[in-house]
Amino acid sequence: MEQAIVLGASAVGAGLAMIAGLGPGIGEGFCGGKAVEAVARQPEASGIITRTMIIGDALAETTGLYSLVVALLLMFANPFLGKL
DSSP: OHHHHHHHHHHHHHHHHHHHHHHHHHHHHHHHHHHHHHHOOOGGGGGHHHHHHHHHHHHHHHHHHHHHHHHHHHSSOTTTTGGO
């Protein structure tokens, strides 16, 4: 019974961790839209704008990757099962 509770709670936790993947998607879309607006206003600065956008997107994507790692750990290498 205890193992079933831990597995169920881990599945719920993995699902909640994957909700964190929404944030990077929204942030990267917002960043891309603002970069397009900036390039439309100042086409001569497109290189600097694009580089800054890519760095910002890479930083935003790390939070999504961390949530994926947490979800995968909870589903396949559950550290809580060893505590039973």
